[in-house]
Amino acid sequence: MTHTHTILYIEDNPDNMRLIQHVLTGQNYTFYHAETGTEGLEMAKAHQPHLVLLDIHLPDIDGYEVMRLLRESHPNLPIIVITADVIQFDHAHVAQMGVRHVLTKPLRIKELLQTIKLVIGA
């Protein structure tokens, strides 16, 4: 069960990051992570991932801005938003940028894996 897919997770909370790292490496995805938006953009350039998992609350530039910049540099890169913000989250804004998958924390592992498979087809 070997995946050739690379996933980049941009998330500043180390526990949440480690959780996803466990799950995804356990599923044999190649996993990269970044703790800030800027770092995430650099990693996306460096590793050319197949999918980006993106948090919204980030220490430097927020997830919306990261999304916008990623859309410029990687127009076809799939993005799944993972956020704990269920109240102020701007669904319309995100939908406008072509991101249709939004998962809220607390995450269900099975749901996450299903969504990833749906998006990258593996």
Add this chain to the structure above:
Amino acid sequence: MIANFIYFVALLFSTSAFGIGLSIVVWRRQTEKIWSTSFAALCVAASLWTAGYGAEIVASTLEGKLFWAKVQYIGIVMAPVAWYFFSLYFTNRRYALFKLNYLYFLIVPFITLFLVWFNGRFQLIWTSTTMTTHTPLPLLAVEYGWWFWVHSAYSYLLMVLGTGTIALSIFLTPSTHRRQNILLMVAALMPWSGNLLYLSRATQLDFSPVGFVGSGLMVSWAIFRLQLFDLIPIGRKAVIDHMADAFMVLDLEERIVDVNPAARKIFGGQRPLIGEQFTDVINHRRVNALLRRQRLARTEIALGSGAQLKTYDLIISPLFTQWHRFHGELLVFRDVTIERLAKDELEKRVERRTAELAAANQKLLQRAQELEEMDRLKSLFLATMSHELRTPLNSILGFTELILDQYVGPVTTEMETELQTIYRNGEHLLSLINDILDMAKIEAGQLLLETEPVNVNALIIDVLYSLKPLAEQKSISFLTQFNEEALYVVADQNRLRQIMINVVGNALKFSEKGEIVMVTAVDKEHATIIVKDHGVGIPKDQIGQIFDAFYRVDDELHRKARGTGLGLPISKRLVELQQGDIWAESSGIPGEGATFFIRLPILSKVEQVG
């Protein structure tokens, strides 16, 4: 010829009698004393003159004739002075007299009278006195002394002045008075045309007293027909004199030529004011400018200072001659101090009130901003709370699931049981967080509903579908009974789903078997969703409390399936926010279950068609 003399004498006497009568009439009318006095004096003078002349002609001796000639002189000296005074008063040029002590006018007449009566000693009036013989009746024939000519000149001067004054006023007064003045002029010219004839020796008889007959007749006609002495000029004068408004007439050089008593009182400090330069009395830039414009103008001016500050409504009217030449200006000052003060006070009040309103408005605006800020902070707090609580829960639930799914290694059965406990409690905590946030949002008025027409029947089917797995676990079946395919209510679809899941979820939670029946009923304005189960039911005494926050029915049967204690309270608030109602009925007997009613406004027939 003698008959002519007799007629003439008769004429003289009747003239005299007429003059006396006229003087009495005028005196009794007394519309204005000073000039009626002068006119009465004129009449008396003419009477004395004519009567004396008549007696002189009739007298047969030289002594007799001389005596009557002397009597005549009382009238002769009086007449010109009375005439002049009368003309001044009548044409309202009294102010000319303020500067001249009118007793001076009587000096020459008194000297003349003295010299007449003592002519025997001084011979300054008559140098010789004889009787004619060539006339039907003997007449007095005299040679005049130099004082006679002095007096004559003086008399003519006064006559000219008086007549001139009246002539002048003809051109200056409004046309309504001109007829009277022309009449007066003609009357004035009559006596001295007669006198001129006599002095030029064209006649033997002096017709000047006869002239008074004409004068008297004309004046009396004027009195009775044209009401010369009262009503029009006097009426006007009386009005002006008694009016509280100050009245001033300025000539071309802006000198004051007439004022009423009010003006004297206000601006003159009882000074006559006549003849003074207007700017010496009132120096006001705006008024000066308006006067120069020589047009009809109205303005409000403030004069004086401190407690003496007065406000006047000033009307300036230009005066024109009958040939439309500018001739001066009429100024009327009305004291409007009280009105001005009242207006100012009102304006001040309005200003103050406006300021107060503005301040109140500002306060309200500030308060609105504060409330807005408070709202913003509340929203921020709720969002932050939600985010901050979910983040650690993500790790708790996530790692528990991770371990349960054996990502980190094999899990024993005991471990799995306890991990399930952690997971279940984590889930419960998540429900609590969700419910508390919902509750907080509702209480803070932060919950925004998006109401739209919702097909309840379809929604129920959808809800039942999502709850089907739970029902199957307990072998509970759902039954629906709809009268129509689509029943539209006005609601927020997501929130209505939340309510339905809550109510049907409760029914499942507190039932072990049997069916849960869903019925929709509709009346004029509402649709009611009825959810009936066959579970443990609700004790009758607690049925009113189940919608209170954190209230739980506390008995053995209910303890097994505890929720957050917020499901029904949230449902109730959500239903109410959608103009609906929710209530429950139960017999309290286990197995008979409970029935929940959710009533919501329906889309009216008209709206449904539209």
